[in-house]
Amino acid sequence: MRFTDILKRNHAIRLREASCFDTSRSTANLSITNLFKIQGGLARKRVLWLLVLVAAVLLNAASLQAADNFYVIATGPPTVGTKITSLPYTITASGYYYLTGNLSYAGGNAITVNNDNVTIDLMGFSLIGPSNSSLYSGIYMNGRKNVEVRNGTVSGWHLGVSEYSNAGSHHRMIGVRANGNRYGIYLNGTDHLIKGCIASQGTFGSGSGLVIGTGTIGGCTAMNFIKVDSYSGFGIFIGGGTASGNVVANCTGTSAIGIYAIGSATISHNQVSNCTTGINGAGGGSIIGNVVYSDTGQTGIVPSTNINPNVLDQNTSSGAGTHYGPGTGVTVWGLNGG
Secondary structure: OOHHHHHHHHHHHHHHHHHHHOOOOOOOOOOHHHHHHHHHHHHHHHHHHHHHHHHHHHHOOOOEEOHHHOEEOOOOOOOOOEEEOOOOEEEOOOEEEEEOOOEEOOOOOOEEEOOOOEEEEOOOOEEEOOOOOOOOEEEEEOOOEOEEEEEEEEEOOOEEEEEOOOOOEOOEEEEEEEEEEOEEEEEOOEOEEEEOOEEEEOOOOOOEEEEEOOEEEEOOEEEOOEOOOOOOOEEEEEOOEEEEOOEEEOOEOOOOEEEEEOOOEEEEOOEEEOOOEEEEOOOOEEEEOOEEEOOOOOEEEEOOOOOOOEEEEOOEEEOOOEEEOOOOOOOEEOOOEO
């Protein structure tokens, strides 16, 4: 068979295969050019549908709930919720509120929440206080329930975010940077969550980082808090619940404590360093899997010395200081290092 005959035969096979795209056309009338036109038309339709989809997403900038309850904004500010553009601001209705820029205020509390079921999204911006002795809060609550603050900075306040009442409950602080306040996040009440937050001392000279009545503090960082009175010098202070996966450092002064549990709590897998006392389990519960470094004159882990027993297991305490306090006859000692 000659080479030209092979080409003709292969061309005829391609024409028969192409006829399956349009059975109304005969093989004789369907050329390679027509086949490319059909395939090009299909590609153009796909591109058109893709452009329509992208346009729909960009035009609808409402917040969409994503993994771990974070929100994704397609572009620009959200089209739902209420903007907070000036201070002071009082929230009187449930809903979603958000910042569109950094805001400063020196005459009182910046944002007061007077209703339950509120989300405040700082959108990466800052609430900036006067950095003086005034007893103001960046975000103030009193007996509220189910208030969430996320994704931004509060600085220069006596209390960065505060819940004053023991009736407060189920607040969530997510990704808040409470830097340069006397007390970073201070939540009285029950069943709160502080997750992925940072608290560090500012110009006040004393204070505490993350404080809750009961609940969970996880994946947070607290550092540089100095004790000068009974309410200060704590990196993390928890009345009961769980403190896990946190990093605490440089809580100093007489009786300062990195992580202090005054009620039954699980204190697990934290890293604590250079605190007068690294971990104090005064309220009983479990102290498990923590890594603590103590310098000269400091103590790593102090179990409860009252009738509330601690279980200590899989901890590592090192450094020139005292690694463990004595505990009592009801302390349960597992396998610990140091």
